Amino acid sequence: MRLMWHKILSLLAWVALLGYLIFAVHLCSREQEKRLVKEVVVTVRDADRLQIITPEMVKLWLEQEGFRLRDTEVERVDTEAIRRMIARRGFVRDVRVYTGLGGKVCIDLSQRLPIARVNTVNGYNFYITEDGWILPLQRHYVLYVPTITGNFTPPFSREYIGSVSECLPEAQKKVDENYIFFTKLINFVRLIRGDSFWNAQIVQIDVSTPARGAGQVHWQEPEVEIVPRVGRHVVLLGTLDEVEQKLDRLMLFYRRVLDYEGWETYRTVNLKYRNQVVCTK
Secondary structure (H helix, E strand, O other), rough: OHHHHHHHHHHHHHHHHHHHHHHHHHHHHHHHOOOOOOOOEEEEOOOOOOOOOOHHHHHHHHHHHOOOOOOHHHHHHOOHHHHHHHHHOEEEEEEEEEEEHHHEEEEEEEOOEEEEEEEEOOEEEEEEEEEOOEEOOOOOOOOOOOOOEEEEEOOOOOOOOEEEEHOOOHHOOOHHHHHHHHHHHHHHHHHOOOOOOHHHEHHHHHOOOOOOOOOOOOOOOOEEEEOOEEEEEEEEOOOOOOOOHHHHHHHHHHHHHHOOOOOOOOOOOEEEOOOOOEEEE
């Protein structure tokens, strides 16, 4: 009998303890919900390599979009709405928004990295990012990336902002010559960036579209010239077909000829013709 009462008392004690824990958790939860936002913490993860977006800029966006967070109850903060608003900003690659301890709203983001600036004679002026986005120039920040100049037409309007892959319907992309060439051009820039020597050496890419002769109906792919940082020569690549092999020939020419004759010797280096390097002084 005494053993049974002992078990009953033990059971009641555990039930009471469990009830207290449930009540305490509920009470803490209620208190947590009543917390007010005391601080907005913005972290730009890649700020050490790029400073297009700053924490101050993000806080200004919040203000402009009507997000008054200070002294707002934490439970009323719409983190998803804030995330969507920030994600719409062009140079934001990805963003997380969440609430933290001590009444903090935390915003954690990374930036899109520009790899080239396009500035054509027909009025296109924008950045291309490493993930294939078209973004406008920035007034407050100068980016030192290769410049693509010349006369060609990208497959979108001058005001377009967004992904290159989404600028045209899927079926049209397969036949649109401007889209096909522009994709080649982006891949060429990526190829340059992937090589430490070419990334340092090539400062400008100039594109020229051949003029159509009388009665000519077929589209001709633009040709490309590159302007190096070292030397007074211009490199004529021709079209962007077999461009890796052309750069290999150029590297061989640099090592076997310019290293001995001097980097100021030639005016043009022509790589248009297969397995040839034709130079003029």
